[in-house]
Amino acid sequence: MYKAKVIVKRKLSILDPQGTAVEKGAVNLGLKNIKHTRIGKFIEFSVDVNSKEEAKNEVEKYCSKLLANPIMEDFEYTLEEVDET
Amino acid sequence: MYKAKVIVKRKLSILDPQGTAVEKGAVNLGLKNIKHTRIGKFIEFSVDVNSKEEAKNEVEKYCSKLLANPIMEDFEYTLEEVDET
Numbered sequence: 001m002y003k004a005k006v007i008v009k010r011k012l013s014i015l016d017p018q019g020t021a022v023e024k025g026a027v028n029l030g031l032k033n034i035k036h037t038r039i040g041k042f043i044e045f046s047v048d049v050n051s052k053e054e055a056k057n058e059v060e061k062y063c064s065k066l067l068a069n070p071i072m073e074d075f076e077y078t079l080e081e082v083d084e085t
Numbered sequence: 086m087y088k089a090k091v092i093v094k095r096k097l098s099i100l101d102p103q104g105t106a107v108e109k110g111a112v113n114l115g116l117k118n119i120k121h122t123r124i125g126k127f128i129e130f131s132v133d134v135n136s137k138e139e140a141k142n143e144v145e146k147y148c149s150k151l152l153a154n155p156i157m158e159d160f161e162y163t164l165e166e167v168d169e170t
Contacts, residue, residue: 034133043107062114
């Protein structure tokens with residue numbers, strides 16, 4: 001069994017209005033040194049297969065077909081083997 | 086200047102309906118080995134201060150007052166010094 005951690009970020013060329021909005025909130029709280037906030041997704045899940053190769057395959061399909069929108073977003077992931085419990 | 090990377094996750098005791106929904110999509114795509122999907126946020130920003138202490142302060146305020154809801158979510162972060170550019 002493998003544990004996958006995925007980070008999905010908007011591509012740098014794509015505006016991030018949510019980040020901009022949250023950052024305005026920061027200024028209102030008096031946090032004036034916070035800049036360039038960008039908000040993405042962090043996804044964790046387990047992949048119940050025996051080889052790293054299979055795990056990679058499933059993770060990449062999952063990311064590119066469901067978790068990320070490949071037109072606007074990039075993804076990166078880490079895979080870690082864990083004991084079945 | 087520091088670069089902060091924050092991960093915000095729901096506490097384990099809190100259900101994650103978004104994760105459950107996306108995982109049903111995975112099953113429909115034929116990815117039957119994906120389990121326990123949980124979706125959180127990944128936030129990147131810079132903190133324009135000179136000491137790590139100040140940076141930590143700002144990041145913790147930003148996280149606990151805006152980025153995470155401390156009732157349902159936990160956050161963790163890393164801080165890395167970068168050259169001003």
